[in-house]
Amino acid sequence: MTAAAASLLLVLTVCLTVAQLPRPQGAGETLSVAGAAVAAVAATVWRPRCSVILLTDGTTSSTTVFTVTLLHYNTALHTGRVSRCVQVAAEGKSPNMTEALLSRLVAQARRVRQVSWCVTVVVVSDDSAFLAASAEWIFKGRLLVWTNRLLALTRRPLSHLRHLHTSFSMMNAMLLLLDDTSGYPRCSVYVHLPYSSQVLQVASWAPHLGLSLTTNIPLFPEKFDRFLQRPLLKVTAEEFPPHVEVRETANTSGPRFRFSGAMTRVLELLALSLNFTYTIIRPPDGSFGTKLSNGTATGMVGMVGRKEIDLGLGPFGITAVRAEIVDYTAPIVNDYLRILGGRGKPEVDPWGFLLPLAPAVWAVMLASLVLLLTTVLLLSFCFSVRVPMLSMYFRVLLQENTWVSSDRWWERMVLGGWMIVMLVLTLSYSGNLMSLLAVRYIPQPFQFLRDLLEDPSTTMIWEYNTAYVNHFRTSESGIFQEVQKAEAAGRISFVLATEYPTMQDQLVREGPYVFVGEDLTIKVLMGQDFSNTGQCDFYTSREAFMPFLYCMIGPKNSPLVPAVSKRITWITEAGLYDYWMESLNRNSTVCVRPPTKITVRTSLSLSNIWGMFVVFAGGNSLGLVVLCLELLTARL
Template sequence: MACSHRFPHLPSFEVAMDERLLTRAFMKDDETAPGGKRLWFKGPSVDLLDYLAKAFNFTYTFVKPSDGSTGSKKTDGSWSGIVGMVMRGETHFAVGPFSVTASRSQVVDLTTPISMSSLKFLGGLGRSEVNPWSFLLPYTSLVWATILATLLVLLVTTFIFSLYFFIGNSSKVNRMNSTFNLIQVLLQQDYHLTEEWWWWERVVLAVWMLMTLVLTRSYAGNLISHLAVRYIPKPYVNLRELVDDKSGGIIWQQDSSTEQYIRSKEMGILKEVADLEQKGRARRIPVKEFYSSIDNFVKRGDHVIILYDEFLSILLGQQFSNTGRCDLYLLKDKIKPSMAGMMVPKDSPFLPPFNDRALAINEFGLYEYWIQSAIPNYTACLDPPTKISVSNSLSISNLWGIFVVLFGGFFVSLIFLGFETLL
């Protein structure tokens, strides 16, 4: 069958389907079907198959693998899932696309790549939280350190100058004690300036008051905005944090190339991920249970799903369409970049024409377009915000950090009071 040829008699083929790429199912009128209704599907793989069907003039019927898996090699050398069906000739081909691996290439033929994909990790965002230490956030740690260092330098300088200018003066003690009144200015407390102050003291005080005025005003303005911000935590930023967290777990599809890939690793972070299975922290689930696992495990924050990025984008889009929220996020890690193509039996006549069509699909970016068309909110949650602004009354959960500082200061003052009383 050459690429330019079409079937003259509209044959019908059985095509193995991957449920992960079916974004929607619905009933459609069909006079040839029992009851006048037929179940139809929507998704990027369906768009790909429709493109091929129109190009070569054939019809098709989806065939679902009994175990619902893509397929992996068993210990006896046989294959499960879609790979096994295509290898044994139970279906004419499978559109996928499926990642190209050495083990698959030994039993089936994969066409010219249609897309590039990588394994990524999907986690659940935490609930919005209030940072009780918001009163420290208006300034960075460097600014706080600079303020304290400047205050310390002024205190020491003023103390030394007081010793020099007031030697022999009866008011020496009071004047040296007034050195610490610079702290009163910083804390916006009442400060009385006597007529005995020298010009240099007035200049220091004026500059310090101007500086503290700017600092306190900017602090107050930034503090208001920080108190209105809620933080949405990401339990795991990368794979290392998941592995190190003894309560964390990972979910992958059973009898898949992903499972086979992870188990084959003998070193590195992926070897540690594989070891999670022996520790009871890895869950092998069929593809049909992926959606329920999101609600049962991922959204509670202690599990992540490993899957190819195009499938994760579908999950993200469907979750947003159903809830209107971005409750999930992608971890930073990305592993095993690979090419993906359609799958046909060994030496199948479909391979040459499918290769030509796959090349055209890849060059024109059709498959990416089909993914975005099939998923209304394809990019809505690819980079969800980690901060949100709210407008409501402040509660103790917003401000308990400052109360810790208050009562901590009272406790320290009581200790010094005890020492002063004893001495």
């Protein structure tokens, strides 16, 4: 037998002094009487390279432990599997040491689980308090993942074990009840259904009959793959367009709020697939929630973390702080932040008379003029004539009349070529200028987060208690630390998702406010405003920053989360979520990239063309200065 082919059977025995429960006359140890039943149930789920952890309360003798271990060993050997047995004993003398001892042994058992393909934990005790403590520490210590199993053996009647229902229903656990009051041992196998108080008997065992199923439900059923009974789950959700939209209804007898959006369709599909009904509960503070400095959590995250809620709809951005409180499902969508600002009023650029020609054309024109004057001077020097009149080239550039001597044929040719170039250029300039005077420019100043931080007159609006807010509040460097300082300076205000329409209409539209929010949410807000007004009054920044993955959430270690994650993966891989988002949000892309220039037909005002008068005044001022210099030079 090689070490690789060997499986591991680990026996952890907790030897504690516990109150001895009354037993029937002549009754033996629980594990001794029902050891064959335990072996029969364990054999149905035994796999190669698996481990079995036996946990007792100290009332089971070492002889019985060895006998049952040998029985299980023979069962594994009969099925072609080989086990090796390791026994770890821990002794205590006081019931108060049970918690500490269990925590220590669970930690040891977890290390065994990490090197095993699967684990079956067997707890044997007639003490209901010990059974409850064992289940609590097995769950708290994360000894069991869903692929591992828990089997509890006891003589206590089912009516005395109701306090075990909560923990056993959330684990892959079964309860084996021994009844030997009549002198003939019989065992009943029960499974606790999650999110209900129902306990089902799925099998029975007797020495001469062996193990037999009493229903069509298998041992250790996949309770969370599809619920056997249709439970009612509590789901928390809040306004988060376009994922969740909340509308108040006028129906006094029915639900007060109506929920819609792509996430509600996900919830409906999950309810159909997992076989559950649901009721949606909104958080008291209307926020998604985060962890406070005192250790408590707010909003929907706090409700799920305290297990007041079975599932958080969200979707919620993944953060390390929230991951300490809740478990995330598979990602549903990824999103990032943009800046939403109000578009300014259409304006004419006062320097628009420079725009008909590109900067390169202006530069080439001036360079050509310099080259032309240089050429004329060189030709004059070569022909040994008087210095030519250079002013006529400037007069042609400014469309003024000029003349040239009839005996200077080369100068006529140079001037004629320059006049043709200037004719084409000036006609092109005047035509473009007429078109540009009808153009209105719409200012969109905040295209980057840096632009926003450098404008102290503008106030940023963020949603209250989101993953983004938690991120910049905990940043220790970079641009988001500057956002944190902006909050300290009073440049950030917070709103709830239900206040988006009011915020958009009363604050962002006219300024000096801008909204920093999710890209998908901003598209919906702009689309809704376009549907109401018929025009695009807002713009979004070119820069996208702070990307996040969004998921649903569940309580810590909840087996419901993996079941939901599997179905969310199906939904996203099939493209259903993107399809629902596009079908539910009309006009969401109409105003995504609105034009920054528009053409109008109206008269021009002085405020539109004051740039030309600046040039006029500057030219006259410069001419006056030159005149003064000429007079001064002549006088000297």
